[in-house]
Amino acid sequence: MASVWAMAAVAAALAWFLFIGLRARRSDEGLDDYLTARHSQGAATLALSFVASGLGAWILLVPPEVAAFVGPVALAGYAVGAALPFVLLAWVAPALRRRLPAGRSLTDYAAERFGTPVRLWVLGLALLYMLCFLTAELTALGSIVALLTGADGRWAMLAVAGVTLAYTTWGGLRASLATDRWQAWLLLALLAGVAALALTQPAPPGAATPSAPADAPLAVGLSVAATLVIAVTAANLFHQGYWQRLWAATDTRALHRAAWAGALVSAAAIAVVGALGIVAALRGLPLGQPPVPLFALVQQGPAWGVWAVLLLAVALVASSVDTLQSGIASLLVTQHRGATLAGARWATVLLMVPVLLVAWQGLSVLRLFLVADLLCATAAVPLLMGLHPRVPRHAALAGMLAGVVGAVLPDTLASASLWQGIVAATFPTNVPTLAPFAGALLASSAVALLLTWLDQARASPQRNGQRSSPT
Structure with missing residues (x-):
């Protein structure tokens, strides 16, 4: 009943x-x-x-x-x-x-x-x-x-x-x-x-x-x-x-x-x-x-x-x-x-x-879900950085690619095996672990920020030269 x-x-x-x-x-x-x-x-x-x-x-x-x-x-x-x-x-x-x-x-x-x-x-x-x-x-x-x-x-x-x-x-x-x-x-x-x-x-x-x-x-x-x-x-x-x-x-x-x-x-x-x-x-x-x-x-x-x-x-x-x-x-x-x-x-x-x-x-789609979450983590920070007008396009794209590398890198270094790093980033036990997520977030952020800084550093002398040139 x-x-x-x-x-x-x-x-x-x-x-x-x-x-x-x-x-x-x-x-x-x-x-x-x-x-x-x-x-x-x-x-x-x-x-x-x-x-x-x-x-x-x-x-x-x-x-x-x-x-x-x-x-x-x-x-x-x-x-x-x-x-x-x-x-x-x-x-x-x-x-x-x-x-x-x-x-x-x-x-x-x-x-x-x-x-x-x-x-x-x-x-x-x-x-x-x-x-x-x-x-x-x-x-x-x-x-x-x-x-x-x-x-x-x-x-x-x-x-x-x-x-x-x-x-x-x-x-x-x-x-x-x-x-x-x-x-x-x-x-x-x-x-x-x-x-x-x-x-x-x-x-x-x-x-x-x-x-x-x-x-x-x-x-x-x-x-x-x-x-x-x-x-x-x-x-x-x-x-x-x-x-x-x-x-x-x-x-x-x-x-x-x-x-x-x-x-x-x-x-x-x-x-x-x-x-x-x-x-x-x-x-x-x-x-x-x-x-x-x-x-x-x-x-x-x-x-x-x-x-x-x-x-x-x-x-x-x-x-x-x-x-x-x-x-x-x-x-x-x-x-x-x-x-x-x-x-x-x-x-x-x-x-x-x-x-x-x-x-x-x-x-169970949990493993696929975790992989999707991890891939999103590789791109989240570079995407949001685009709200700042001085972030160049190549910095965001490179940051996203670096995030994919960063997701695999921690377990690759720990096991001395690229294959093991890739497997770990697919969560074979259906349990989310911090290393791939932290690696993806840190690598994507670092590369996007570095390329943005380099782009601004190259642009600064040009802007200074334009201001100092005679009109």
């Missing part, structure tokens, strides 16, 4: 999301409005959208596990990593809106500032990251449904993909923004309810001694925290869904307020969910294999807690998936000058075919 009520709640939520999304479409919308909803959204709507888009089903799985097995320092790194992309968005928004008032994507900025090679590299990174994100969200939903109900989770995967595809195809970014408002409030309310339930449940009789340390050495916690901050921040810099909202904002002030609100709420949500993992470990609950501390807590309580978590998972996945669907379609369409509204809709539909085929298999 609990499973029936859970499925009914999920169906009702999806039906409501579909209704809201279909209503959001404007009768006179053109391609630009479909992709950007330009200058139409205030701070409150965008803040809720950032929260809904940034939090996915992964928060139910990864932060509790990290917190339970590594401790609060690593959890703090995760929370900071989730908040920093919004802080960066608030920082770069004024410059980008001035530079590209009619912009639609991050690739528009890359092309205008650095030319075609960097545009294509940024396009590839953004597509790889977002497709991995989309597949991982649907795969996680299938796993959560199977774990909580014992049913085949693929029905939920298809339902969420179908519903979000229907309203994003019909209404574009406006549909995603409209549903985000409801999804954000729903997921925050459910998150508060689930946390209250988990914290008020007494420890079961006969619980074992704490099943996870929750107090790993400080050096380990700091290493994990630094890795998560670099990986999450760099990858989300290439999330097209966030860049769409940059141009959807009514003005820079609204975007700035929304981004900071999204950062604070997202960090708080991750901190709360992660703390539940520590509680589960300290109560000595069996965390499962693979570990799922949050579910270990919830399954000790009443049946309604299970369907609340299931509904929370659906809201989290739907809010992420519709943003990714709209973002990927926007990214693809903006690469073609003759793109049409019909083409944008077809792109939205077609991109879901390979995603669903992979998600249907229930395969």
Whole structure:
């Protein structure tokens, strides 16, 4: 009976999301409005959208596990990593809106500032990251449904993909923004309810001694925290869904307020969910294999807690998936000058075919996800440096290439084998390690800064000579 009520709640939520999304479409919308909803959204709507888009089903799985097995320092790194992309968005928004008032994507900025090679590299990174994100969200939903109900989770995967595809195809970014408002409030309310339930449940009789340390050495916690901050921040810099909202904002002030609100709420949500993992470990609950501390807590309580978590998972996945669907379609369409509204809709539909085929298999995409994060880390700093007018094009491109070398270099030096360095940078154990991320970030930054300095040093004598020459 609990499973029936859970499925009914999920169906009702999806039906409501579909209704809201279909209503959001404007009768006179053109391609630009479909992709950007330009200058139409205030701070409150965008803040809720950032929260809904940034939090996915992964928060139910990864932060509790990290917190339970590594401790609060690593959890703090995760929370900071989730908040920093919004802080960066608030920082770069004024410059980008001035530079590209009619912009639609991050690739528009890359092309205008650095030319075609960097545009294509940024396009590839953004597509790889977002497709991995989309597949991982649907795969996680299938796993959560199977774990909580014992049913085949693929029905939920298809339902969420179908519903979000229907309203994003019909209404574009406006549909995603409209549903985000409801999804954000729903997921925050459910998150508060689930946390209250988990914290008020007494420890079961006969619980074992704490099943996870929750107090790993400080050096380990700091290493994990630094890795998560670099990986999450760099990858989300290439999330097209966030860049769409940059141009959807009514003005820079609204975007700035929304981004900071999204950062604070997202960090708080991750901190709360992660703390539940520590509680589960300290109560000595069996965390499962693979570990799922949050579910270990919830399954000790009443049946309604299970369907609340299931509904929370659906809201989290739907809010992420519709943003990714709209973002990927926007990214693809903006690469073609003759793109049409019909083409944008077809792109939205077609991109879901390979995603669903992979998600249907229930395969882990974690390793590919980590590689995508690492590649994003190779390009993040040079790309942002382009906001300064004195950074030459060749410095950014060389910095990105140096970042790839830097990702491989630490483990190459440690093992005295280039092959081992390459293998380590693909994360064969599915565990993110600091060395490749730190190497990518430091090498890309150092080379881009060095070439910029050399370019300025060469230019200074020329400028001085021009000033001293007779007129």
